[in-house]
């Protein structure tokens with residue numbers, strides 16, 4: 339049980355560090371807050387909230403993994419490296435894919451509410 343609590347504490351420390359490290363993370367948290375406020379104003383339905391929560395969770399989790407990959411890559415080498423460039427670009431691409439998909443979901447939900 340103590341191990342479980344310790345793992346949870348480590349994961350919470352990881353979330354704190356990921357938000358402190360990345361400017362992107364702060365922006366994404368701000369965007370999440372904005373859509374939550376819009377949802378409260380437009381009174382999203384239960385299923386719309388499910389979609390929004392999944393989108394927010396996916397983007398933040400992808401950004402956290404991206405940050406972890408960047409940290410690891412920098413530990414491997416801070417010198418110019420084609421492979422490190424590719425690794426970082428692909429990880430950033432994964433965040434972009436989820437961010438764009440989430441943007442489309444948000445737009446569709448908002449348009450649906452306004453109709």
Ligand SMILES: Nc1ncnc2c1ncn2[C@@H]1O[C@H](COP(=O)(O)OP(=O)(O)OP(=O)(O)O)[C@@H](O)[C@H]1O
Nearest residue numbers: 362408415416417418419420422423424426427430
């Ligand atoms: N060691 C390296 N060798 C070659 N290119 C690199 C290297 N480190 C970073 N890059 C390039 O610079 C970009 C930005 O990398 P950086 O580590 O500065 O991340 P960042 O500024 O936090 O970016 P992101 O917006 O993706 O979080 C990478 O996507 C990659 O194209």
